[in-house]
Amino acid sequence: MTTAADSLVRVRSMKFGFGPKVIYDGIDLDIVRGKITAILGPSGTGKTTLLRLIGGQWKPDAGSIEFDGINVHQQSRKQLFELRKRMGLLFQTGALLTDLSVFENVAFPLREHTTFPESMIRDLVLMKLEAVGLRGAAKLYPSEISGGMNRRVALARAIALEPDMIMYDEPFTGQDPISMGVLIRLIQGLNRSLNLTSVIVTHDVEDVMKIADYVYVLSGGKVLDHGSPAEVQQSKSALVRQFLNGEADGPVSFHYKAARSYADDLMAGRE
Amino acid sequence: MNFFSPLTDGLRGLGRATLFLFTILAGIPEALLRPRLIFQQIYSVGVLSLIIIVVSGSFIGMVLALQGYRTLVNFGAASSLGVLVALSIVRELGPVITALLFAGRAGSALAAEIGLMKATDQLSGMEMMAVDPIKRVIAPRFIAGLIAMPLLASIFSMMAIGVAGGHAIGVELLGVDDGSYWSQINQAMHGADIRDMLIKATVFGLAISWIAVYQGYHAAPTSEGVSRATTSTVVVSSLAILALDFVLTAFMFH
Numbered sequence: 001m002t003t004a005a006d007s008l009v010r011v012r013s014m015k016f017g018f019g020p021k022v023i024y025d026g027i028d029l030d031i032v033r034g035k036i037t038a039i040l041g042p043s044g045t046g047k048t049t050l051l052r053l054i055g056g057q058w059k060p061d062a063g064s065i066e067f068d069g070i071n072v073h074q075q076s077r078k079q080l081f082e083l084r085k086r087m088g089l090l091f092q093t094g095a096l097l098t099d100l101s102v103f104e105n106v107a108f109p110l111r112e113h114t115t116f117p118e119s120m121i122r123d124l125v126l127m128k129l130e131a132v133g134l135r136g137a138a139k140l141y142p143s144e145i146s147g148g149m150n151r152r153v154a155l156a157r158a159i160a161l162e163p164d165m166i167m168y169d170e171p172f173t174g175q176d177p178i179s180m181g182v183l184i185r186l187i188q189g190l191n192r193s194l195n196l197t198s199v200i201v202t203h204d205v206e207d208v209m210k211i212a213d214y215v216y217v218l219s220g221g222k223v224l225d226h227g228s229p230a231e232v233q234q235s236k237s238a239l240v241r242q243f244l245n246g247e248a249d250g251p252v253s254f255h256y257k258a259a260r261s262y263a264d265d266l267m268a269g270r271e
Numbered sequence: 272m273n274f275f276s277p278l279t280d281g282l283r284g285l286g287r288a289t290l291f292l293f294t295i296l297a298g299i300p301e302a303l304l305r306p307r308l309i310f311q312q313i314y315s316v317g318v319l320s321l322i323i324i325v326v327s328g329s330f331i332g333m334v335l336a337l338q339g340y341r342t343l344v345n346f347g348a349a350s351s352l353g354v355l356v357a358l359s360i361v362r363e364l365g366p367v368i369t370a371l372l373f374a375g376r377a378g379s380a381l382a383a384e385i386g387l388m389k390a391t392d393q394l395s396g397m398e399m400m401a402v403d404p405i406k407r408v409i410a411p412r413f414i415a416g417l418i419a420m421p422l423l424a425s426i427f428s429m430m431a432i433g434v435a436g437g438h439a440i441g442v443e444l445l446g447v448d449d450g451s452y453w454s455q456i457n458q459a460m461h462g463a464d465i466r467d468m469l470i471k472a473t474v475f476g477l478a479i480s481w482i483a484v485y486q487g488y489h490a491a492p493t494s495e496g497v498s499r500a501t502t503s504t505v506v507v508s509s510l511a512i513l514a515l516d517f518v519l520t521a522f523m524f525h
Binding site (some may be wrong): 014045052055057082084085086088089091092093095096097098108109112154157161 | 388391392393395396397398399400401403404407
């Protein structure tokens with residue numbers, strides 16, 4: 001287990017649910033500073049929910065989430081906003097502001113939170129765009145660039161304020177092999193060069209295993225297993241192995257649970 | 272189903288909307304520090320609504336002059352045509368029709384824009400960048416609606432009474448005397464009439480902007496949710512305008 005000083009985010013006995021539906025049933029989780037942590041799990045396990053909980057957009061029903069030793073959910077709105085300047089969240093869609101150009105999107109957090117002169121903002125934005133390889137697209141609008149490029153712009157925007165941590169929500173979904181490769185290289189490169197801590201939530205096992213330093217596998221509101229990619233791949237849990245190897249049947253059934261048997265359901269139509 | 276549930280649901284919605292209004296009002300001082308954002312919104316809800324307001328104002332004025340003339344001429348009172356047009360427009364039709372058009376043109380666009388921003392995580396993204404969407408997105412749009420409505424209602428009234436509306440039909444086409452058209456308006460219309468028109472228009476502007484930003488901000492983040500928010504904005508705004516008009520007129524009537 002990691003020590004308190006090592007981990008940037010500490011989740012302890014955290015419970016969360018939407019009404020009667022339990023999403024997290026008391027999980028413990030540590031995001032270690034300077035490392036890339038992957039959070040894996042089947043769709044619908046609430047991986048995105050976890051990022052929103054860490055970002056303080058939602059509040060856990062029980063337990064605590066600390067960011068750099070500060071309890072995220074015991075802060076005033078103002079303090080929470082200060083905390084959020086230190087973490088970036090990359091949404092699945094990119095969530096770029098569609099009425100602003102690529103340049104203005106990256107400049108947005110700088111204009112909102114700093115009083116830098118225009119020339120400095122321009123330099124900073126161009127540097128961030130260069131880092132994601134999109135300086136040439138500065139004048140385009142989000143609707144004029146591809147989905148993969150949208151995510152890279154969002155990444156440039158997320159690093160504009162030089163945060164301590166970036167959380168990626170399903171960064172590889174719907175990407176062609178080339179832009180997938182570009183994103184993987186970017187995440188790894190930025191983590192190293194900017195001394196970031198990265199959290200990647202995904203179900204793309206194969207790709208994330210290449211760059212992750214530490215892996216958590218979540219399912220059914222619990223942490224099934226955690227460890228280095230090599231350790232997790234040797235997991236004793238049948239469910240973890242089924243998930244990592246992508247088998248259709250195993251502990252997680254191919255069939256969604258039905259109220260009555262197949263035969264009964266077919267016969268019922270004849271009455 | 273509980274017999275009272277539509278009533279309690281309605282009250283709950285009204286309560287939520289009122290709390291939302293307070294949040295917006297609290298965000299206004301900070302929004303005022305950035306007038307550029309407000310001017311942009313005045314352009315998109317106000318300036319871009321000008322065509323529909325100008326055209327509708329002209330037609331309403333023309334129709335009113337035609338109908339009014341037919342009746343007045345039977346009593347030999349055709350020279351009072353100006354008063355008839357001016358008072359009906361300034362006291363009622365100007366603010367009310369402008370508001371109905373504004374709800375359809377600008378209110379629906381506002382609700383759809385905010386709803387889509389929510390559905391595509393733009394509002395969430397802003398929050399995660401430590402930017403309050405109420406201050407950055409909602410408050411400037413709300414203020415813009417409040418400023419644009421009285422201006423649009425004034426332009427509508429000017430078009431209907433003068434330029435291309437009642438004056439064009441009454442004086443140019445039907446031959447009412449130009450001097451008596453204007454002098455009778457001058458005698459019959461008071462500052463209070465214009466003041467009341469501006470009050471009505473501002474109140475309608477507040478209602479429409481409030482309803483539109485509330486519906487957009489609380490839309491379900493799906494295409495159906497956005498479409499429902501847009502429809503509700505137009506329906507609820509229209510009813511609110513007519514109901515508020517009755518209340519305001521009753522107070523101003525004494």
